[in-house]
Amino acid sequence: xxxxxxxxxxxxxxxxxxxxxxGHPLDTIKTRLQAGQGYGNTLNCVLTVYRNESxxxxxxxxxxxxxxxxxxxxxxxxxxxxxxxxxxxxxxxDPSRTPELADMALASTVAGFVSVGIxxxxxxxxxxxxxxxxxxxxANIKLKPTVPGFPVYRGPIHCFRTVLQKEGIAGxxxxxxxxxxxxVPGYCLYxxxxxxxxxxxxxxGCISPNPSSIxxxxxxxxxxxxxxxxxxxxxxxxxxxxxxxxxxxxxTLDCILQSYQNEGVKHSFQRDCAHRSARLTSRRLKxxxxxxx
Numbered sequence: 001x002x003x004x005x006x007x008x009x010x011x012x013x014x015x016x017x018x019x020x021x022x023g024h025p026l027d028t029i030k031t032r033l034q035a036g037q038g039y040g041n042t043l044n045c046v047l048t049v050y051r052n053e054s055x056x057x058x059x060x061x062x063x064x065x066x067x068x069x070x071x072x073x074x075x076x077x078x079x080x081x082x083x084x085x086x087x088x089x090x091x092x093x094d095p096s097r098t099p100e101l102a103d104m105a106l107a108s109t110v111a112g113f114v115s116v117g118i119x120x121x122x123x124x125x126x127x128x129x130x131x132x133x134x135x136x137x138x139a140n141i142k143l144k145p146t147v148p149g150f151p152v153y154r155g156p157i158h159c160f161r162t163v164l165q166k167e168g169i170a171g172x173x174x175x176x177x178x179x180x181x182x183x184v185p186g187y188c189l190y191x192x193x194x195x196x197x198x199x200x201x202x203x204x205g206c207i208s209p210n211p212s213s214i215x216x217x218x219x220x221x222x223x224x225x226x227x228x229x230x231x232x233x234x235x236x237x238x239x240x241x242x243x244x245x246x247x248x249x250x251x252t253l254d255c256i257l258q259s260y261q262n263e264g265v266k267h268s269f270q271r272d273c274a275h276r277s278a279r280l281t282s283r284r285l286k287x288x289x290x291x292x293x
Contacts (some may be wrong), residue, residue, distance in 0.1 A: 017070040024065065031130045034237040042086050061129030064156030068122045070286035076115045080191060083107035102193065108191045113182035119183075120176045124240045125159050128152075131241040167243065175239035177252040182232035194221035235259065 029045050038044035049057045083085035085095040099107070110238040132152040151187070162170045197217035202209045225235075235255050242248050242255075249255040 005055065017066060017073075017175040019073065020062065020066045020069050024062045027126075028058050028060060028130050031127055031241070032239055034234050064125050064129070065122055068118075072115065072118045072122060075118060076111050076187075079114050080107050080111040080187070083110050098196075104187055104192050104195060107248070108187040109184055109209050111191070112187040113180070115183045115187070116180045118178055120174075121160070121172045123236070124163065124172060124174060125156050125177070127237060127240045128159050128243070129156065163243070171243065173185075174243060175252075176237040178232050178236035178239060178255070181252075182229045182236060186229040189228055190221050190225035193224050194218055197221065 028049070029042060032045050032049065033042065039048060050251070084099045084103055084107045087106060088097045088099055089095040091100075091103070122185055153162060167174070174263045194217050197220050198209050198213055201216060209281070235252060238259065239249055239252065239255050249258060
C-alpha cells in the first residue's frame with residue numbers, strides 16, 4: 001500500500017496561510033454583506049468599513065484563521081491527495097495511477113467531511129469577531145450596538161472560550177449542518193472540474209501543470225464550486241453570526257425558511273454571489289499555485 005505523502009500536508013499548510021492573507025479583506029466584506037445590515041452593495045460596504053474602522057477593519061478576526069486555516073488547508077488537501085492514492089492502490093495496485101472520476105468524487109467527499117470537523121469552529125470565531133461591531137436591529141428590538149472600543153469579544157481565544165462556556169460544544173459547531181451541505185458537494189464540484197480542466201489544458205509531456213494552467217483551471221473550478229455553494233454559505237454565515245446578540249435562528253432549516261420568507265431567493269440565498277466567487281477563487285488560486293509547485 002502506498003505510503004502517506006506528507007509533502008501534500010506541508011504544501012497545503014503554506015498555501016492555506018498565503019490564501020488567508022490574500023482573501024481575508026474580501027472575506028470580511030462578504031460576511032458583512034451576508035449577515036450585516038445597511039451596506040447596500042459591495043462598494044458601499046468597503047467604504048463604510050474603511051471610514052468607520054480604517055484598514056484594520058478589513059483584517060478583523062484574521063489571527064485565528066491565519067493560525068488555524070493553514071492547518072485546515074493542510075489537512076483537507078493532504079486528505080484529498082492521500083485518499084486518491086489509497087483508492088488507486090486498492091483498485092489498481094498503483095497509487096500513482098491517474099484517479100478515476102468515482103475515486104475523485106469519494107476523495108472530495110472525505111475532504112468535505114474533514115473540512116467541516118476542523119473548519120466550523122474556525123469560521124464561527126472568525127465571523128463572530130467580524131460581526132461584533134454591527135448593531136442588532138430586529139422589529140421592535142434594538143440593542144445597544146457595540147463599537148470598536150467596546151467589543152463583545154476581546155480576541156479569538158476569548159471568543160472561543162466564551163462561546164464554549166455559554167453554548168457548549170453545540171455552540172462551537174453552530175452552522176455545521178449548513179457547512180456540511182456546502183462543503184461536501186462544493187469540494188466535489190471543485191476538485192473534479194479542476195483536475196479535468198488542468199489535465200486538458202496542460203501540454204502533453206509536462207510532469208506538472210504550469211502556473212497558467214493552474215490559474216485557468218482553478219478559476220473555472222472555483223466559479224462552478226462557489227456559484228453552487230453560495231446558498232448554504234449564506235445560511236452558515238447567518239447562523240454563526242446570529243449568536244453575537246440573540247439567537248434568531250433555531251437551526252439550518254429555520255434559517256432557510258426565515259431567509260426565504262423575508263427576502264426571497266434572489267436577495268437571500270444568492271446574495272453577493274459574484275463577490276463571493278471572486279473572493280474564494282482568488283484564495284483557492286493562491287493555495288493551488290503553492291500546492292502544485
